Amino acid sequence: MSFKLGLIINPYAGIGGALALKGSDGKEIREKALAMGAKQLAPERTRQALSVLLPYADRLDILTASGPMGEDLCREMGFRCRCIYQSPAQSEPQDTENTAQALMAEPVDLLLFAGGDGTARNICSAVEDKVPVLGIPAGCKIHSGVYCVTPKAAGRLVEMLVQGELVSLLEADVMDIDESAFRDGKVRARRYGEMRIPSELRYVQAVKMGGRESDELVLEDIAAHVIEQMDDELFIMGSGSTVAAIMTEMGLENTLLGVDLVRHQQLVASDLSAGELLEAIQGQPAKLVITLIGGQGHTFGRGNQQLSPALIRAVGRDNILLVATKTKLQSLNGRPLIADTGDAELDKALSGLIPVITGFHDQVLYPVASPE
Incomplete structure (x- = not known):
């Protein structure tokens, strides 16, 4: 029996991080980062996660979006995949939501996605608690508890599921901050909902704890x-x-x-x-x-x-x-x-x-x- 894995990559996640732009939300920031020579890191971080699953390629059916949102990487790595959403050459947050909605019409066992807190918000608005999700950390802002601690940790957790190991399901908070305030040195975090995640304490990060040290x-x-x-x-x-x-x-x-x-x-x-x-x-x-x-x-x-x-x-x-x-x-x-x-x-x-x-x-x- 094959394991049906939904996959969504936000190709522009984290693109502003190394350039001190403090986020990647918005077309203006994305274009500024690209003009400054920023590299798209999310596909490579997804590759790190999927590399763990290569020994199980014949047991995986991956459902994803076209182009850099998933299909390109899957075919390059030799995974069997089916495109369920045609994304434009330059994807937008709405394309993440559209792909997630399309996956909800399919019987996927897990939705694996690469991005940051903005991507998690897009996924949450479409998925809620309908299917378990798991995040590959690829953004500048990762306050949410739906992400694994590293890309390979995400791969290991999916591997446990593919092998049929018993993995607990937990409710994890989806958090995001105001990027405009963030660039002014202010952290204004807000909870946008929660999603179900497969949890193994070695691999899944906690929700970020904020606040100034009291002592x-x-x-x-x-x-x-x-x-x-x-x-x-x-x-x-x-x-x-x-x-x-x-x-x-x-x-x-x-x-x-x-x-x-x-x-x-x-x-x-x-x-x-x-x-x-x-x-x-x-x-x-x-x-x-x-x-x-x-x-x-x-x-x-x-x-x-x-x-x-x-x-x-x-x-x-x-x-x-x-x-x-x-x-x-x-x-x-x-x-x-x-x-x-x-x-x-x-x-x-x-x-x-x-x-x-x-x-x-x-x-x-x-x-x-x-x-x-």
Whole structure:
């Protein structure tokens, strides 16, 4: 008996991330990103997920949309597929909804989709709880709980279903934020509904936990530890409220949802793109200060795509300063941190125990993984 898999790829998901555009919603942002040389990453991240399923190709019937929304990749990889929706050359959010509606007329066992929170909203409006869904993380904004922690993790979870393993079904929230406010440094998250997902705790991410750390003294101690290390190197200051606390302690303006550059405790440049960051550190030592997403544990690949694989390699694992309160780490309930850079080899290199700065001269070792 074949497993009927619905597949939808949003080809433009995440296209603005590496260029510091803070999202991909809207034709104007998409065209701006393409004009700036942005690459479409969603098809490649879908390939990573589907590669896990290649041994089961003869047991899969994939139903999808034409062209880059699914059919092209399926045929290229050798999967048996049937096109149930003709998408235009440049797809729009409505095409995602139309494809999802067309899939609802078919007896699919699971709807697998690649995108971000905007894509999840489109899927939710058409699907609701009619069929289980599972998201491949490919967007700039991924606050929703319907996504797996990495593309390969999505493939592994589908593999469990294809093999007939017992997998729990849970209701997961679909969240999204106002991108206009997001670009102004404000996070306004809203719940748009929920969808049913197959759940395995190693593979499915939690809904992002927001809010500023309540223990200001701990953040001041973390800031003091990092500032003490600031000598001649360039310091790449990642996004998030914990890193923002370090910038505040130095009296510097901070791009809460972007990446800034500091030297000698002075602001060198603000809100840099992936290319600008890589150019800025060429030929000189640099350190990278990052935090993790509360409740999820992601260090790379969630809202900080400006920190490209090339940049991370140039900085080096030993020059990554990971900062978080112990409360934030405890909220993970023992789950490892996640590296999801989009480069599988780099994710493996980043895996293992890593020191986390949790106070002044206070660090703990915590595992980093990239579930497959």
